[in-house]
Amino acid sequence: MAPRANWKGFLRLSLVTCPVALYQATSESEKISFNQLNRQTGHRIKYLKVDADTGDEVQNEDIVKGYMLEKDQFIEVTKEELDEIALESTRTIEIDEFVEKSEIDPRYLIRPYYLRPDGKVGHDAFAVIRETIREMNKVAIGRVVLTNRDHIIALEAMDKGLVGTLLRYPYEVRSEEEYFDEIQDVKVTKDMLDLAKHIVNQKSGRFEPDKFEDQYETALIDLINQKRAGKPITPKERPRGENVVDLMEALRRSVGREAETVPATAPKKSTKKSRKTTTGQKEMLMPIAGKKLVTLPPRLNPD
Template identity: 70%
Template sequence: MAPRANWKGFLRLSLVTCPVALYPATSDTEKVSFNQINRKTGHRIKYAKVDADTGEEVAAEDIMKGYKVDTDTYIEVSKDELDDIALESTHTIEIDEFVPKADIDNRYLIRPYYLVPDGKVGHDAFAVIRETIRSMNKVAIGRVVLTNREHIIALEPLDKGLMGTLLRYPYEVRGEKEYFEDIQDVKITKDMLDLAKHIVEQKSGSFEPDAFEDHYESALIDLINKKRAGVTPSAKTAPKSSGNVINLMDALKRSLATERQAAPAPKAASSSKATGKKPRKAVAGQREMLLPISGKRTAKEEPKVQAPKKAEKPARPSVRSKKAG
């Protein structure tokens, strides 16, 4: 089932308007997450909003926003006052201009969204706007209000819909000069550059995100499985230091030799498109979790690894059978 829309309103290009919905294009819900619990009781920790001076808990209706101007001095701003300054873009994404995609500095990119027609009407207008952007080979720049703040959004065609990427304002992007000014100007010899290029060639390939693996996520899953089964995880040995490299040319030569040895044998069809097979998902290990982390497992999705009956009660006091949260 598709996630709930983050925003609903209208997309407008001059006099052409259509109802649209904005959905998040990324998600962190599949990642392993933890709750904080009391070590002594196993109960989940919760946070209360309290007065910083009196220590008393404050009811939600008594909480308002304040802008700090000095120590213990705030300018109070009510919700009604914030609503009064809301712009028209609260309900409309107005396309202001079209720019080449190459003109957008990557530092200004925040996060992607999917923009689709909302309901059964407006598909024609949506298609006109989408194909206009596609035919010009440019990116449409507009404004949208999310979480009470106005954002710049860059729209570009993606299959049958539009992908909208939120952009930062200039004041949110730090200049690079103060960070780069102490980098020394060094002369690179042609031999060094040639060796480095050979290393790059050995590591070159096509961008296939399905082949990426979140190693830390896999380690978390393995750790939780072991503790659930009553197995004490073994301490990881620290990797041995290879020492400081003095000769850069020697390091490049050894790196190239290592990459050549590690290079896999050429395949007849290296990409998933050539084989016609779907690449394996990198975080497939989560389906084998003994604990249903996502909370969405159905009866048909039983874990592949079953915990032994004797492990129903944890062997170690740090693991509690009482559900935390």
């Protein structure tokens, strides 16, 4: 089944326009999720909306939004009033300018989306916009209305499509000064820096997401499988951290340790694409009484 688009509209560069669809590029639905239960009965916990003072349950039709001026003093805002000021989507991502990717502060990045042509028409125009962005090695900046709010979106070419990343507004980004002001000014000696650089060179590689494992997700799956099998759960001994007394000595020991872990000759990469098991999509194997071994999905659906 084809994924469902989060938004459909048009992508426009000056007079060149094409219909496009927007899809979420990331998902956390594969992660293990939990329900809250009553320890005594094993039943799920149900949440009710109640009046904070009277404790009485309040129906949805009697609930309005409120902006708190100060404690216990609110300005009520109705759904109709919010609808009046909601931005009406033009259903168009208008490219306003092109910038260097290095100029976009990573703190402004929110979440990525995939853009592709919507339907059978407009592929030519889409390809022109995509290849222009690719050839110019720029990021296209535009605007899109999602859920009645205006968002800045940065577009980059990826394979046959585009990746659009929503950006934050300046007022959403906190200044680093209040966090960094109290960091002490430390003079780093050349010897320390040379040793640290040597460690970096020994550990240098390419960014390959497939080799990273979500160890917590793996541990959760193992824990659930052990509990389903009725096995006792024994806490593991946690490693203790050590205080660094002699920084120079710690750097020297680090260089030696890294040298021992680096293989003499790096193995050649296979040209064949192997299917890697991504953590979070790990199969949970558990025999059920009276049945053969079955494969369970990694995510435990609430219902």
